[in-house]
Amino acid sequence: MxxxxxxxxxxxxxxxxxxxxxxxxxxxxxxxxxxxxxxxxxxxxxxxxxxxxxxxxxxxxxxTDHPRNWSTVRKVFDTAVIIALEFYTTVISTTGASVADTAGPEYGFERRQALVAFTFMYQLGQAIGGCLIPPFSEVVGRRLPYLVSCAVFSIFCILTAVVPSPSLIYIGRFVTGFASAAPSVVIAGSVEDIFNAKRRVWVVVLWNVGTTMGLCFGPVYATYITAMAGWRWVFYSAAIVTGVLFAALLAIKESRSSMLLGRKILHIQRHTKISDLSWHNPDYSPHFRALLDVVVVRPVTLLVTEPLVIMVAAISAVSWGIIYLFTESLATIYGSIGFTKTQASLPFLAVALGTLLTLIPRFWDMRVVRARQQKRELIQPEDKIMGFAFAAPALAIGLTWFALTVPPLVTGLHWIVPTLALIPIGFAVNELAYTLSGYLSDSYLLYSASAFSGLAFVRAIVSGLMPLIADAMYTGLNSNIAGSILAAISAAFCVVPWVFFRYSRKLRQRSPFACFSLETHRRTQVEMD
Structure with missing residues (x-):
């Protein structure tokens, strides 16, 4: 009463x-x-x-209208569709280097110019889109960015294949990269909207495994389609698949709880005589300047002022960029072993296999979560980053192993030896992506999309540059020296997890934005995380 x-x-x-x-x-x-x-x-x-x-x-x-209380069928369908969209656009993101080999000469591009057109422009578009689209989703919701980006992606894939213009290659790859930013980063907010911390562990695992596998399948996908049907069918097929996904996206529901609450209050105002329906609205933007603050200023501020976002962005960008570096370097390395062009794309499957190992640290995470719940304690973001401590040395070991077992340093060695080194690299790349993106999502909660957009920007720029860096490194140096440089950089990351364990909670508690996000989350949640 x-x-x-x-x-x-x-x-x-x-x-x-x-x-x-x-x-x-x-x-x-x-x-x-x-x-x-x-x-x-x-x-x-x-x-x-x-x-x-x-x-x-x-x-x-x-x-039952709150996304955390949706039926299992609804949660599974919506999550499956957006993860499928993220997976497929990620596949297309790593097709650039393979397509550049065939399409570049057709347009009179030199090798590096072709890499810029087909690889860097896509990542540049994703970097800019990664800053603009995710925070915008905190104003207009999650569903609209998915729909618009998927439609734009499909249309510009067709234009890239059909219109015989070098300029349109640059434009088409930039626009499709921009559109791909929506599933890449808005999905972090969608997962937080729908699942509590315990269930979110496995959903984020599925998302990250799918994304990393998408990176690995891209070169194989592009190489075989180009060999069988020509490079334009890489983009025709992309248009067809994203067209189907667009139809599936029409059936998903909006998941941002604050937006749904606002809609419900408007409905109550129209159909009842209840007055004073005030509510806490974290998405309120009274004018364009406030909207600009949400979409542009907030993500940039997070990226340059929040130590946690800066560290996560730097580490994630380098590890993620290694896959893009491999899209250019593995073909050369395995070609020197005697592989054909299509065969040289298959070692990416070893990287994909390594991503499955990320399931192992999750059992540790769940043990920590259960212990917290039994003690009726709140689950902290730091409770789920133990995998970071496993991934950093795995990356250093894998890169060192690979660098020391390929020509010209070693000749006559069976191809399986360096290929096995790609398995821990795959595990490390995916585990770093999982733990670090999950950490940002848990730390910034309702504003996770804004925090994640800074990460996405840095990661996309570094990923776009990596094939160009690989072309210079593996041409100017040899595969062993270039690989050893990467191994040395990754070795420096091995100390970072312990810095996180010691200082991240204090940094998070001192962050006014993280504290405000937590308070906002508590006002709109329906269950304790």
């Missing part, structure tokens, strides 16, 4: 607490006010919301 408290703010009365109505001492006017309050509460309950002590409207914890 509710009654009017100080300043007219409704407050709750415990059913066991004596009150004026029960004692028969209130006036007819007071009884009328209380009856209205009871009627209001029942109406709000019917809509899955409630008014709390502060007078604001919140979700009821059991509301």
């Amino acid at each position: 509710q009654k009017s408290g100080a300043a007219g703010v409704p407050v709750l009365i415990s059913p066991s607490e004596p009150n004026d109505l029960e004692c028969g001492k209130c006036s007819a006017e007071e009884r009328g006010v209380m009856a209205v309050a009871v009627d209001e509460a029942s109406q709000l309950r019917a809509y899955g919301v409630e008014r709390r002590h502060d007078g604001l409207i919140y979700w009821k914890s059991d509301s």
